[in-house]
Amino acid sequence: MGDVPLGLVVQPTHSRLLQHLPRHPIVSLVTGLTLAYLLYLVLHGYTRLAHQHRRVHATNTELRREIRTRSQLQEEVEWLARHDELTQLPNRRLFMETLEANATQRPLSVLICDVDHFKRVNDHQGHLIGDRYLDQLGRTGRRIIEPHDGLFARYGGEEFVACLPQADAEQAREIAETLRQGLQDAELRHHDGRILTASIGVVTLVDGPLDVAVLMQAADDALYRAKAEGRNRVRAAPPLTAMENV
The missing domain is CATH 1.20.5 (Single alpha-helices involved in coiled-coils or other helix-helix interfaces)
Incomplete structure (x- = not known):
């Protein structure tokens, strides 16, 4: 072991x-x-x-x-x-707002411009031509009115209006005549070759409160006189005073 x-x-x-x-x-x-x-x-x-x-x-x-x-x-x-879609101008609403915004301005002038025999343009040359003429009138109006610190607007149809704060009766009438002549010089023609023209009514508020209805009626009455006296002319209403607006 x-x-x-x-x-x-x-x-x-x-x-x-x-x-x-x-x-x-x-x-x-x-x-x-x-x-x-x-x-x-x-x-x-x-x-x-x-x-x-x-x-x-x-x-x-x-x-x-x-x-x-x-x-x-x-x-x-x-x-x-x-604004008016066709002419790009201020429309009736903005025109009225502008009048109210200048309610205390004196003098305050208004123009109403109506194209003479415009229905003939639409009837004989068509609405496209009519629209072109309205656009031309709109551009002419702006060119003439705006340098005077005014507003040129489409009131409806073939009617245009202008608000001219601080323009007295004589100045307003001169501006209206320039506008009438400007449209005539554009040489827009009817189907028969006649020149397209416009009639214009003018009114100036020189004293007293602004009554838009009274102001516009006076301008419209002046326009009616221009139409009745042969068209293609400017007619002015008597200046409005406080006594006439009472």
């Missing part, structure tokens, strides 16, 4: 192996994984915030675009409510 070599084998247990295992690699691994996870959370959060920021920016951009569009549409609606 003494000649047989003996060997000792030690079989460590699992718990003993864990006791002898170095701690540093595990701590490093856990720390690294923790930091990586935290970095992932930060990057993920940043990515989500960036995405949300882009969505908010896109929404704000679209909102501003819609606001601009709505504002433009609102401006167009307001413009159309106060």
Whole structure:
């Protein structure tokens, strides 16, 4: 027995192996994984915030675009409510508003201009030609009236009106004559070759409160006289005073 070599084998247990295992690699691994996870959370959060920021920016951009569009549409609606679509002139509504805005101005003159025999243009040459003539008259009127700080508007059909704040009776009549001559010089013609003309009634309020109905009736009466006396002429109503507006 003494000649047989003996060997000792030690079989460590699992718990003993864990006791002898170095701690540093595990701590490093856990720390690294923790930091990586935290970095992932930060990057993920940043990515989500960036995405949300882009969505908010896109929404704000679209909102501003819609606001601009709505504002433009609102401006167009307001413009159309106060202007004539054919001639681009102020319409009756804006003319009346202008009169009211100048209610305290004295003198205050008004012209009513009516194209002579305009129905013949539409009947013999068609409405397209008639519209072109009205547009031409509108541009002529603006060119003559606006330098005098006045407003030239389409009143309806072939009737045009002008508001001339601070223009006395003599000045208003001279401006009306220039307007009448300007249309005649445009050489717009009827189907038979005759020149298209206009008749104009003029009135001036020199004193007293503004009564729009009285003012417009006086100008209309002067226009009627111009028509009755042969057309293509200017006729003025007597200046209106406080006594006549009572």
